[in-house]
Amino acid sequence: KTDLRNDQLESWDRENFFHPSTHLAQHARGETPKRVIRTASGVFIEDRDGNKLLDAFAGLYCVNVGYGRQEIAEAIADQARELAYYHAYVGHGTEASITLSKMVLDRAPKNMSKVYFGLGGSDANETNVKLIWYYNNILGRPEKKKIISRWRGYHGSGLVTGSLTGLELFHKKFDLPVEQVTHTIAPDYFRREDLSQTEEQFVAHCAAELEALIAREGADTIAAFIGEPVLGTGGIVPPPAGYWAAIQDVLKRHDILLVADEVVTGFGRTGSMFGSDHYGIEPDLITIAKGLTSAYAPLSGSIVGDKMWKVLEQGTDENGPIGHGWTYSAHPIGAAAGVANLELIDKLDLVSNAGAVGGYLNSAMKEALGDHPNVGDIRGEGMLCAVEFVADRNDRQFFDASKKIGAQVSAKLLEQDSIIGRAMPQGDILGFAPPFCLSREEADRIVAGTVRAVKTVL
Ligand code: PLP
Numbered sequence: 001k002t003d004l005r006n007d008q009l010e011s012w013d014r015e016n017f018f019h020p021s022t023h024l025a026q027h028a029r030g031e032t033p034k035r036v037i038r039t040a041s042g043v044f045i046e047d048r049d050g051n052k053l054l055d056a057f058a059g060l061y062c063v064n065v066g067y068g069r070q071e072i073a074e075a076i077a078d079q080a081r082e083l084a085y086y087h088a089y090v091g092h093g094t095e096a097s098i099t100l101s102k103m104v105l106d107r108a109p110k111n112m113s114k115v116y117f118g119l120g121g122s123d124a125n126e127t128n129v130k131l132i133w134y135y136n137n138i139l140g141r142p143e144k145k146k147i148i149s150r151w152r153g154y155h156g157s158g159l160v161t162g163s164l165t166g167l168e169l170f171h172k173k174f175d176l177p178v179e180q181v182t183h184t185i186a187p188d189y190f191r192r193e194d195l196s197q198t199e200e201q202f203v204a205h206c207a208a209e210l211e212a213l214i215a216r217e218g219a220d221t222i223a224a225f226i227g228e229p230v231l232g233t234g235g236i237v238p239p240p241a242g243y244w245a246a247i248q249d250v251l252k253r254h255d256i257l258l259v260a261d262e263v264v265t266g267f268g269r270t271g272s273m274f275g276s277d278h279y280g281i282e283p284d285l286i287t288i289a290k291g292l293t294s295a296y297a298p299l300s301g302s303i304v305g306d307k308m309w310k311v312l313e314q315g316t317d318e319n320g321p322i323g324h325g326w327t328y329s330a331h332p333i334g335a336a337a338g339v340a341n342l343e344l345i346d347k348l349d350l351v352s353n354a355g356a357v358g359g360y361l362n363s364a365m366k367e368a369l370g371d372h373p374n375v376g377d378i379r380g381e382g383m384l385c386a387v388e389f390v391a392d393r394n395d396r397q398f399f400d401a402s403k404k405i406g407a408q409v410s411a412k413l414l415e416q417d418s419i420i421g422r423a424m425p426q427g428d429i430l431g432f433a434p435p436f437c438l439s440r441e442e443a444d445r446i447v448a449g450t451v452r453a454v455k456t457v458l
Pocket of ligand 1: 060119120123125157233263264289
């Protein structure tokens, strides 16, 4: 296939390919980047023209172990040759899916009972919502159904998960959010409305807002709260100290379940195996996807806590088998990729590397740009780092949105230094989420490139 000409591919692309999260009209006019990725290794991807780019966002923060891992490729090929598919319905399993379920539970936070496998983060969160509704129906509380999410949270693109997502772009013109979903404020201390608040006061304010929302809706109508341990697509925002303890306190008092969406943070990105462990979160359900296979094959999961599991079992004694399953639940090829991926993470101690080199990247970025007049905030945790730009750091004035400063800086970073960072979809935020195998030298390259890009644009 390599003898296909680029212009041939481009015209097929324009004629046939409906791209996700893309400005369709701009793409049709040829205004989106024309890049066909051919191969990749470590933290570098390479396009068909031979350009080598440092992927400092690990795809969509998913290729956690880095590209080109032969161990995972071999495991996938072996599985495909031996058994490409069998379903997991009515108790069937494969060696790969059963082994992976044990490996996931061995690494999961305490009080977790089972893992349900899906395909991607969105369907895993759809599963979670259905399990929560089922749970409350079995408990005889059919009114307790609403889910609270946070503005700027990202939980997927389905009907319910697109609703849970608190970003305008994902609601606009899609008739979302659905009525069972409601939102509370994002735990973004930098963007707090009342600048006089200390971090502690801001945390108390977040808890009070949640409490007020529950009071308005009625606690007996609220089933669950969902949140990412570190707000991801909404701007890479680690929680202020004490945030999760304060939120959990409110939820416990009102008998509201907690879903930790660990699609980004699961399997090491914060420098701990799970963000829940990192921040002392005690969830009832955990969503996993990306890092489960490092995106070598699609696979996700809902890890169900002990409290819910008992009720789910009771429900099937009363109602028969649980009526929820995908053809590809626990797909053997995804499971084989997952087993090889988790083995590799252990063997290379990549969680520690994510913490150590990620910490280095964050401090180097702060040192290089912390005093820049147009840099309002530099924040991160483990292998997550964000730089937020402002028109004036003294009074924290934001740029006019039409200037798209974040997008401009990321475009310059790519153009000048062949480094991929991600302009986050809301606000002037440049995000980094490199593979865990990033070296200190590569981290230095990211920082130096960012400094140059910021100088060029600002
Ligand atoms: N949850 C979080 C926290 C995510 O970041 C994402 C994707 O970025 C999802 C859910 C949705 O996952 P997917 O795109 O695999 O459906």
